[in-house]
Amino acid sequence: MANVVIVGTQWGDEGKGKIVDLLTEHADFVVRFQGGNNAGHTLVVEGKKYVFHLIPSGILYENKMCFIGNGVVLDPGVLLEEMDKLAASGLPVNPQRLMISERAHLIMPYHRLLDSCSESALASGKKIGTTGRGIGPCYGDKILRKGIKAGDLLDAPSLMEKIRENLEEKNFLFSKKFNADPLAPEAVYDEYMQHADRLAPYIDNVSVALDNGRKAGKHILFEGAQGTQLDIDHGTYPFVTSSNTIAGNACTGSGFGPSHIDCVIGILKAYTTRVGEGPFPTELFDPTGDELQKKGGEFGATTGRKRRCGWLDGVIAREAVRLNGINGLAITKLDVLSGQPTLKLATSYEADGKTLNAMPGNIKTYAKMQPIYEDLAGWSEEITQARSVEDLPAKARDYVKRIEEFTETPAYILSVGPGREQTMLLNNPFQK
Numbered sequence: 001m002a003n004v005v006i007v008g009t010q011w012g013d014e015g016k017g018k019i020v021d022l023l024t025e026h027a028d029f030v031v032r033f034q035g036g037n038n039a040g041h042t043l044v045v046e047g048k049k050y051v052f053h054l055i056p057s058g059i060l061y062e063n064k065m066c067f068i069g070n071g072v073v074l075d076p077g078v079l080l081e082e083m084d085k086l087a088a089s090g091l092p093v094n095p096q097r098l099m100i101s102e103r104a105h106l107i108m109p110y111h112r113l114l115d116s117c118s119e120s121a122l123a124s125g126k127k128i129g130t131t132g133r134g135i136g137p138c139y140g141d142k143i144l145r146k147g148i149k150a151g152d153l154l155d156a157p158s159l160m161e162k163i164r165e166n167l168e169e170k171n172f173l174f175s176k177k178f179n180a181d182p183l184a185p186e187a188v189y190d191e192y193m194q195h196a197d198r199l200a201p202y203i204d205n206v207s208v209a210l211d212n213g214r215k216a217g218k219h220i221l222f223e224g225a226q227g228t229q230l231d232i233d234h235g236t237y238p239f240v241t242s243s244n245t246i247a248g249n250a251c252t253g254s255g256f257g258p259s260h261i262d263c264v265i266g267i268l269k270a271y272t273t274r275v276g277e278g279p280f281p282t283e284l285f286d287p288t289g290d291e292l293q294k295k296g297g298e299f300g301a302t303t304g305r306k307r308r309c310g311w312l313d314g315v316i317a318r319e320a321v322r323l324n325g326i327n328g329l330a331i332t333k334l335d336v337l338s339g340q341p342t343l344k345l346a347t348s349y350e351a352d353g354k355t356l357n358a359m360p361g362n363i364k365t366y367a368k369m370q371p372i373y374e375d376l377a378g379w380s381e382e383i384t385q386a387r388s389v390e391d392l393p394a395k396a397r398d399y400v401k402r403i404e405e406f407t408e409t410p411a412y413i414l415s416v417g418p419g420r421e422q423t424m425l426l427n428n429p430f431q432k
């Protein structure tokens with residue numbers, strides 16, 4: 001038995017979906033524990049591309065069970081769309097394959113509207129560049145104890161009351177502050193009751209199901225969304241998402257006890273990307289940045305925005321190892337670096353004549369920080385066909401070795417293309 005957590009080590013889009021899909025072969029359960037449909041997790045299986053925003057990336061395996069934990073913020077309309085898309089491609093989802101926590105908070109139409117109104121109201125330089133999916137306002141209501149949960153879909157009178165109470169306050173903001181049209185409680189209620197009809201059979205107690213599975217010897221894979229630097233506490237606040245993205249939240253966000261986690265895998269893109277606003281010390285504003293963006297196909301899987309690109313940042317990689325307790329790395333997109341004569345690894349930052357070995361807690365310091373780089377030799381060969389470490393050019397192996405040394409963490413997985421088969425599984429966390 002092994003229970004494994006997968007997290008992003010950077011600013012998201014490291015290739016978590018691909019690695020979750022790969023490891024699902026060895027797992028029984030796959031669990032999303034935070035975030036919502038701000039996530040976009042891409043899988044390429046037998047040449048076919050799938051993008052999941054809410055459904056766990058294990059869903060392509062028909063005999064595995066997927067869970068949406070209490071820590072997720074769930075937009076029911078988006079979930080149903082994803083389920084319909086899967087059904088249309090011959091993979092119908094049913095309650096034997098997917099369970100939704102009764103405690104997961106629902107993203108409501110007013111959350112999406114608040115998200116876009118708040119973003120528009122921010123001055124340039126202060127905008128977060130959110131995905132506009134209502135994530136922050138929904139988590140905000142959860143913390144303020146005003147949220148509506150998946151379980152409320154099963155109790156029509158209480159749902160209506162909660163929608164009314166929420167809209168009383170939100171409509172005041174829409175009309176008085178944001179100059180937006182108020183929302184009618186009845187319309188929101190009707191829409192959500194329709195979702196309730198379809199989703200009711202899926203809503204249950206995820207914590208109990210996971211614990212029963214654990215006791216029966218099931219292997220559980222926890223699928224993180226976003227990345228360590230987007231964590232609400234430990235990331236580049238306020239340019240972060242509104243949940244804890246680090247491994248500790250796999251437990252809180254699913255109702256699974258911490259002593260049952262056996263392994264944490266950090267997904268590390270071989271260079272760095274960020275979508276949205278906020279500090280990015282190793283960002284490249286030159287043709288090399290453009291090359292990485294093009295070769296890596298770096299467009300957001302959720303919003304389609306161009307991702308900002310830069311060199312690998314060893315400081316945040318080390319930070320991710322510390323914050324998540326990472327046992328092994330999955331290094332992705334190594335193939336994108338082919339053809340770069342020299343690669344750079346940021347090993348520290350300098351600000352005000354001082355050397356920094358960790359990300360500062362104060363946003364003002366970011367603006368002054370300069371990365372200190374170590375140069376590493378690149379390789380010219382294309383490596384998308386490599387299936388074992390021996391197939392890689394020596395310089396690519398050296399790059400991986402240096403990352404392992406600098407982060408003091410072994411590589412468990414190497415990825416050289418988007419396809420499931422373009423992967424080297426060096427150490428299987430489920431076979432410990």
Ligand code: GDP
Pocket residue numbers: 008012013014015016017018039040041042043044296297300301332333334335336415416417418
């Ligand atoms: P996630 O949010 O962490 O799941 O990552 P995304 O799916 O948003 O972005 C990762 C992108 O890189 C997707 O388009 C993947 O298909 C692709 N990808 C994943 N691993 C590799 C790899 O090793 N090489 C290349 N070229 N693409 C990859």
Ligand code: IMO
Pocket residue numbers: 008011012013014038039040041128129130131132133134135136224225226227230239240241242275276277301
């Ligand atoms: P995956 O799981 C990359 C970013 C947004 C924005 C910030 C806040 O695919 O790696 P939000 O809508 O969450 O309030 O936006 O967080 N962001 C992501 N960036 N990958 C993601 O998810 C992201 N989810 C949110 O771009 O900067």
Ligand code: MG
Pocket residue numbers: 012013014039040041042301302
């Ligand atoms: Mg993504």
